[in-house]
Amino acid sequence: MVEVIDKYNxxxxxxxxxxRSLGIKHHIPFVESHVEYxxxxxKDILYRSKGRAHSFVRNLYNIVAMQSMxxxxxxxxxxxxxxxxxxxxxxxxxxxxxxxxxxxxxxMLSNNLDAVNFGYLGNVSRDDRxxxxxxxxxxxxxxxxxxxxxxxxxxxxxxxxxxxxVAPTVTYAALLWTVVYSRxxxxxxxxxxxxxxxGIMGYYNGNCIIVSRDLTGGINLPDTxxxxxxxxxxxxxxx
Numbered sequence: 001m002v003e004v005i006d007k008y009n010x011x012x013x014x015x016x017x018x019x020r021s022l023g024i025k026h027h028i029p030f031v032e033s034h035v036e037y038x039x040x041x042x043k044d045i046l047y048r049s050k051g052r053a054h055s056f057v058r059n060l061y062n063i064v065a066m067q068s069m070x071x072x073x074x075x076x077x078x079x080x081x082x083x084x085x086x087x088x089x090x091x092x093x094x095x096x097x098x099x100x101x102x103x104x105x106x107x108m109l110s111n112n113l114d115a116v117n118f119g120y121l122g123n124v125s126r127d128d129r130x131x132x133x134x135x136x137x138x139x140x141x142x143x144x145x146x147x148x149x150x151x152x153x154x155x156x157x158x159x160x161x162x163x164x165x166v167a168p169t170v171t172y173a174a175l176l177w178t179v180v181y182s183r184x185x186x187x188x189x190x191x192x193x194x195x196x197x198x199g200i201m202g203y204y205n206g207n208c209i210i211v212s213r214d215l216t217g218g219i220n221l222p223d224t225x226x227x228x229x230x231x232x233x234x235x236x237x238x239x
Contacts, residue, residue, distance in 0.1 A: 007051025007217070016052075024238045035198065035214055036230040039221055046225070053214045053231060055140040058083070059090045060211035073099050083145070091145040093128070093201065093208045120181050120202055120231075121165040127153040129203035130165045131183040131229050137196045137215070144213040147197050151185075158193060160227065161186040175237040182230040185221075193221045200231050 016032070023030035035053035039046045065071055071088050078086035083097040090098045116123045122130030127150065135158075136148015153162040162185060169180040181200065187193055199213040212231075221227045 005049035034232040038228040093146040124164040155188040185227040
């Protein structure tokens with residue numbers, strides 16, 4: 001059995017514990033994200049790791065601002081007309097800046113938490129929504145709106161098969177909401193593929209928007225191997 005590689009930093013975890021406690025005390029929402037990676041060939045697990053996914057990007061912050069403050073996505077007090085500081089616009093993975101009226105209408109999960117091809121869920125072969133993976137090694141950035149180099153769906157060289165997203169596991173206990181999203185990728189390309197990054201992409205009304213991009217640290221996926229990515233989101237409520 002392969003031992004899980006613990007990527008949690010002890011000192012950083014102390015800071016998270018403090019932030020969580022202060023958030024509960026002062027009624028400030030505090031969302032946490034964790035990511036797990038696993039490589040298997042048949043029944044043999046070759047690699048498994050778990051750590052924090054703390055690379056939320058500007059898209060997510062803008063969505064939170066729109067939802068929590070009832071802003072629409074046309075807010076642009078600086079008049080830049082672009083995606084960046086001072087606007088609530090979001091940017092799709094194709095680089096197109098979006099300005100969609102209605103924060104509530106833009107809620108990515110909306111009523112589609114369990115619906116394939118909405119929210120964070122994608123159907124088989126859909127590499128334009130849900131959990132995605134890539135080979136980009138550039139540093140994580142708050143301004144990321146796509147993976148550095150996304151791996152496409154397919155069985156050709158450098159491609160992987162995107163399986164249907166697993167229906168999310170949603171639990172609530174002891175003032176804690178936990179939602180788990182996972183996806184499997186199969187390498188039938190005939191060669192080894194280096195998976196260096198992952199992300200989770202929301203889909204709504206034709207818009208494909210990354211909310212987090214995370215470096216894996218470099219994981220080799222052998223031919224005929226299967227790669228599993230799990231994103232876990234949690235939020236603790238005040239009593």
